[in-house]
Each structure stands twice: as structure tokens, then as C-alpha cells.
Amino acid sequence: MAEATASEPRDPNAIQLATVDRDGRPDVRTVLLKGKDPRGFTFYTNAESAKGEELAAHAEAAFVLYWKSLNRQIRVRGSVESVSDAESDAYFDSRHPRSRIGAIASQQSRPLDSRATLEDRVAALEADYRDRPIPRPAYWHGFRVKPYQIEFWADRANRLHDRIVFRRGGTEGPWAKQRLYP
């Protein structure tokens, strides 16, 4: 990530996050990776969005990071849990006030009749919260992907790329390392 931060033109932490809906049909979208530690990988979103509903029905996800400037890919599969309220509060409070207002104003993934409706809602909320703290809505929080598989792919000459996969039986415990044919 440090190398990508130095060389990617923007959003080195953008991940393409895949989930499945109630009928088992895949869905995918970009979100920003906001945390990584031994427990897993964290992103923030509206739990009432399409992805939130999909995760509520089936708490499993996969994501891919592709750094074009480095020609490297990382693939992750894992089970998903909500992060603690304290973690979500800390991240929410670190965001710019406009982003906090945006999180309240946006009924993410639901129909919006016009851009003006959203802008009016933002203006009303900005007036409402001018002199008081902007609280994190309960539906806006972090999700943690707890990995059971992580694969690193790196470009090599003549398309004989390196692929190293780490797997484990569940979301805890030791990893087994395996090299794969490209």
C-alpha cells in the first residue's frame, strides 16, 4: 500500500467489493479501504444501501485491489462483520463536516427524483447542524472483511506472473502459503 500510495494517481485504497444478493446473484462496486489490521479490512458505507442489504442477507464478500502503476493485484475473500460503534464513531468524527452531512443526506441506493431534492436536503441539514455536533446515523458504519484467502499477483516478464495465495480454514488461525501457476 505504501508503494501504491506513492505511485497511483489517485485512490490507491479503492477496492472493488463483490457481494451476492438474496438470489445468489453477484454485485460489485468500488469502496475505499479505510483500515487494515490483523482482524481484517475495513470500509464504511450506508448499511441500508444495496450492498448493506446484501451483506445482511449473506455476510460474505470478496474484493480486488488493482494498482495499474505497479501492475499488481491483490484478491481477498472473507466473512463480513460490522465494526464496533466506537470505531465507526471515531472514523465518522474524523470526516469533513460536508461528508458527515452527506452521509445523513444520502439514502444511498434508493431512488432520487432529482438532484435538487438532494441539494435541498443537504442545505437544510447544514442549517440544522450549524451550531451543534453532527451525529453518526446508526445506519452508516464500518464493515470488516475477515479474510480466509488472500492472493498476491505480480507482473513478471512474458506473462509468467507470480501468484502467491494464502489460505486458512476459517477467519482465524495460521495461514498456509501456496504458489499458483499464472
Ligand SMILES: Cc1cc2nc3c(=O)[nH]c(=O)nc-3n(C[C@H](O)[C@H](O)[C@H](O)COP(=O)(O)O)c2cc1C
Ligand atoms: C473511487 C470510489 C470510491 C467510493 N467509495 C465509497 C465508499 O467508501 N463507501 C461507499 O458507500 N460508497 C463508495 N463509493 C460509491 C460506491 O461505488 C457505490 O456507488 C455506492 O456505495 C452504492 O453501492 P450499492 O448500491 O451497491 O450499495 C465509491 C465510488 C468510487 C468510484
